[in-house]
Amino acid sequence: MSLSFQLVLTAPASLETPLLALVLPADATLTDALAPLDAPLHGALARTLARRDFRGGRDETVLLVGGDAGVQRLLLVGRGSTPLTRTTARRAAAIAARQAAKLGMGTMHLWLPDADAAAIEGLVVGAAAGSWSYPDLQTPPPEKDRRARLTQVGVIGADLPGLQGALNAGVAIAEGQAIAKRLGQMPGNYCTPQTFVDLGQEIAQRHGMTLTVLGRAEMAAAQMGSFLCVAQGTSQEPRLVALEHRGGPADQQPIVLIGKGLCFDTGGISIKPAPEMEWMKFDMMGAAGVMGAMEAIGRLQLPVNVVGIIGSTTNMPSGEAVKPGDVVRASNGKTIEIINTDAEGRLVLADLLVYAKQFNPAVAIDAATLTGAIVIGLGHHAVGVFGPDRAVVDEVLAAGSAAGEPGWPLPMWEEYREQIKSDVADIKNTGGRAAGSITAALFLQEFVDGYPWVHLDVAGTAYSQSDLGWIPKGPTGTPVGTFVEFVRARAGR
Template sequence: MQINVVTRLPASADNACLLVFLFADGRLKGAARRIDKNSGGTIRSLFASGDFSGKKAETLMLHALPGAPTARVLLIGMGQRKQNHAQQWREACRAACKSLVSTPSSLAISDCLSAVSIDGLSACDMAGQLVTELVNANYVFTLHSRVDEPRQSRLMQVSLTVEGKQVEAVNLAVRRGLSTGLGMCTARDLGNLAPNICTPGYLAERAVTLASEHDNLTTTIVTEDEMEELGMGALLAVARGSRQPASLIVMNHQGRKRAGKPIVLVGKGITFDTGGISIKPSEGMDEMKYDMCGAAAVFGVIQAVSTLQLPLNVIGIVAAAENMPDGNATRPGDVVNTLSGQSVEILNTDAEGRLALCDALTYAERFKPDTVIDMATLTGACIVALGHVASAVMGNDQPTVDALINAGEASGDRCWSLPLWDDYQTQLDSNFADMANIGGRPAGSITAACFLSRFARQFKWAHLDIAGTAWISGEGKGATGRPVPLLMQYLFDYQD
């Protein structure tokens, strides 16, 4: 999709749709005012009749409107003007994009960046969020062959108008929004792929391919034999029951000319999770292909960072494995030694994500990172606590946690902090090892993070539990691409 930032709308455009965002008070500005005048008051009449009220996320498509530069004009409600805020803008954008991509339009145009004012949002903020929503609405999963191919949007181009002095800054915001959206699409593709295709080996191949597409990106694959030599007993324990060998994937984006401490992103990449010997119920187990959505997000962020050539050093580490029951699988009660030298008593083989992540976190020490952020579909307890709206965030560095919360608010990909107090650590006590891999039912998300914290003592660290936000179940089943927007905003804020 091509996004153009221009200073005026075209007088006419073929096979196009004009996006008009309107508050519920019916006050018209810019293109809306001109079209209403040229059409004999059509928009005001719609407000007067109640056919369009301007309520939040309401849409109405108008066709062949006299005086309009396009064959289609899409009215989008913004809600009450006095209550306008960033979330209101995102919801309006989402509704607009959903409606737009269902039309045959190949071009969309809008003066919304100058005609609409949102408290706390600049034209750049608005542009970035609109473009990200456009890319996401345009997403269709096409990586599996089907006799009846899914319908794809015809939208190819979008033109947004701003004042001349804003063009350069808005263009940057558009590039950021576009790269973030495409990173989300990559994460969604990887999450949605069938688990017989998206194996640890497949992820390794994708990482090598990604590096070949960007000059500032290199990829290293740590094999099982190399893991054995290093002493990564926890990650290897997860993979023991599978015929698919584990991989530790390291993608290194060097955006600075001079070496500097990198930001390291660590993703849980369990490409299918049966629970192992502690096997899960069969109902809904197909969705356990989404247990690698943390890894998928790392791929999406690294792709976006490399495409934008951000002047940051960012390393993505993916701990990829498949958790299967087998005669060679890890048993409840087994004790393994981790890369850190600490031993773990595995009381539940379905708490495998933290085993994969703990060795990856220790591996990250060699890069002398500024900050490490891990992300994982780690605990069902997180869904109980926060539902499917916010991811959970915990860590050993409050400024990093705060920065992630702020980035979530700015991007709309929100997270919320849970306590990581030492009081919870005793739930991991073991009579036979340095720690157990579970702490019982109480505070399950917190004790999982407590476990990880024992492998993150050498650096600033935050943990994102995305179990409730990484995918959607039901009729609209599919990966969401979260937390790519959150992490990209965090990196933009870090850079700026």
């Protein structure tokens, strides 16, 4: 992430800045705190508020232009009438950062009057989200048409305990989300299974983590037939990558985070329709979320043990590809009838869930862009949350809410299990269209043994095919926030 942040204790009216973004609630008035900003604007701020040219609605913006010194531009950003939270602060800051980018501002200051530590953290995460981009593969425009990229943000706060820590925490989360988003935005010929190995090595070295990498031979020795059948059709080496953050006592059971990493998903022999197949480069956002979370956890130096496990390959049709009707055996001995080769993510996760058992997890949470059915059921606003233990599910839901990645629980009733019974094997990999997300979760549960577990279906939330206003189309950063907030809560932070 090329954006740097600084906590600024200077009075806003005393700043020398090309742009001050002022975040205000609905129906704001000119308070004593705001009045010093109005003098150099010759009353423009007071008139704007009095005339209700700016009403403070969510995502509303108005730009007031000042002189050549001091606050040269004042951007009013509305956060709406909802209570101030880390999430509302995040969204407003993202809007501000997007406007700064349009203006070509290399530097910006953010001010949310009376911001507490949670709001400061939200401002940092939001500004990073709003300014994020992936220009790596684009030819720069001519020099005369270029605009400066936002590289510095000063977050204005009071001289209160905890605000610097909140800013640092926001930076850690933003860095993790930037990693996840960059992995997601990379085309499938740039983001390969080896990319996760290289990144894992960087994160391990940066934060003193232990790294384990398995390739095709090692997975075959471990009898991971479920994972490996997905990789049959590709010449690329499949990879299982495990990162261990040992911040807690040696005998503490770790939290295990697990991610599906299909760098590209054609559907295999059950090939997907051609229109919009290019979006399947995002089928690795579960794994990207794990890698981003491990980066943030390392930066936060959380005093808890965490293991991040990802399984990465591509799902390709070829003469060697697994085909409908084949039966494969997972590493726990269960046999699986392949009904649809496009239901491949659960096949990768099956062996990852078995692999996780060796760490004796306190809890395991997996995330995957697993089913189109979750998009039909919940749209693009909620993560599908599944698990047999309601107390742990509630923990995950609380973490998602705190992170601004809300989830919704769905049932895992025994009646649905009938749909994944096989005539020739122990289980089949899809139960058809009805309740597709639920039967996928029940399939995964077959490979969970002896530890609490929650499954997150992020197919509708990990990326967006349209501009969301506060962030552009593409990767959203979900589920990095949920993972980090869950670990922070378990660590008492």
